Amino acid sequence: MLKLGIIGTNWITQQFVEAAAASQKYELTSVYSRHEDTGKTFAEKNGGQVYTSLETFFKAGDFDVVYIASPNSLHAAQTIQALDAGKEVIVEKPLVSNPTEYAQVKDALAAHPELHVFEAARHIHEPNFRAIRKQLSEMSVINGATLTYMKYSSRFDNYLAGENPNVFTTTFSGGALQDLGVYVVYDAVAWFGKPNRVHYYTTPLRTGADGKGIAVLGYDDFDVTLNIGKNTNSYLPSEIYGLKDTIVMDNAAELKSVIYHASDGSTKRLSTEPAANPMLAEVDDFATVLNDPKNPDNMRHYQTWLHLSEIVNGVLYDLRRKASLVFPADK
Known part of the structure; x- marks a missing residue:
């Protein structure tokens, strides 16, 4: 224990x-x-x-x-x-x-x-995340993706009332990209690798932080569009495009429903019922490593998570620089 x-x-x-x-x-x-x-x-x-x-x-x-x-x-x-x-x-x-x-x-x-050190990016530890990665390995061509995660923050009413909650200030390294955007950047990097180029178009708040934004990640043969926001709700599905086949997710972060639409018109459910608590998969994975840190598989998993975390952090920083979003922590 x-x-x-x-x-x-x-x-x-x-x-x-x-x-x-x-x-x-x-x-x-x-x-x-x-x-x-x-x-x-x-x-x-x-x-x-x-x-x-x-x-x-x-x-x-x-x-x-x-x-x-x-x-x-x-x-x-x-x-x-x-x-x-x-x-x-x-x-x-x-x-x-x-x-x-x-x-x-x-x-x-x-x-x-x-x-x-573990970054608690919970969704990358969930079975449905891995199911998407497996399906991608079986697709002959990837033509891009549109990944959306917009969720109205419980703190945005406070912001509208004239307050400056931590999550909406650059002082505390807040904003949509740093919060909800982390999920979809993790998606893109884990599924497609590190992008060659990035752009980020924001809707700024009076605090200087981003309330929502659209990011474009460029790869050799396709682009990935990320729609993120904390000052509105989106109910758009997220999609990964093959040629005639497409993976459709209800949400790029929650991943409760994932359907594969094959080129012949048939469909296959990739998702299983998620745990009631979405953090259960990550706490299990972290405990597995901590309880047997010298196990070769555990060492490999840990190093993979750490390396992925570093790439994601770099992509987030590059996106911020493209949008001239500067934190006091950067100086």
Whole structure:
């Protein structure tokens, strides 16, 4: 049983803790929150000792692995702090703000080669994601894709009321691309590889962050269009195009329904019923590696995830640069 510490007590942390409990591979033992009342409320529901000092959390907390779900701009420093404290690390996506921070995390990992850093890009661990990759390997030609993930944020009403939630500010490395865009960039990189060129056309907010946008990733023989947004909802399906055949997804991030339309007009369901908690697959995969880190298959999987994470981070940064989206973390 892995002893789990958490940084952050928002809804996504709650979902992660519930997935960890459902896996029966983790026990929540330590909770960090800047506010004692918030931490106590979370701990009363889920368990764990509460800490309001991050230094004390890492020094006195009884845990093996920490899940970091703080604002994006804090991820890199907290990941390095965790590694220096001898903790395994799971970081909610995006892992860091830019390639410079990624290099700093890699340096910290090199100094602690017995430890691991996982980016919690949950959907790449799900069976339906792998089913798409398998079908792609059987298609003779790929002619491009249109991948959509637009979901109205629960915080956007606050933004419209004149507030500046962290997820909609450049100060905390927020915006549509860094949040929902991570999913579709992961899709593209995992399924088609690193693009040769990128463009990003945004709808900016008053904070300077992107509320929604359209990205185009260029490959040798096709382009992939990404539609992302946090200030509106889209119900468009996502598609990957062959010649006469097409893969159709209900949603490029949720992947609850995936249908293959063959060239002869027949259809085949590629998807299976997803778990009730979408984080269950990733927490299982992370625990498998952490419980047997020297197993060759586990080592290979971990290195694949880490390499994919680095490429995705670089693509996100290149997209931001094309749109002149600059974070304080970049300077």
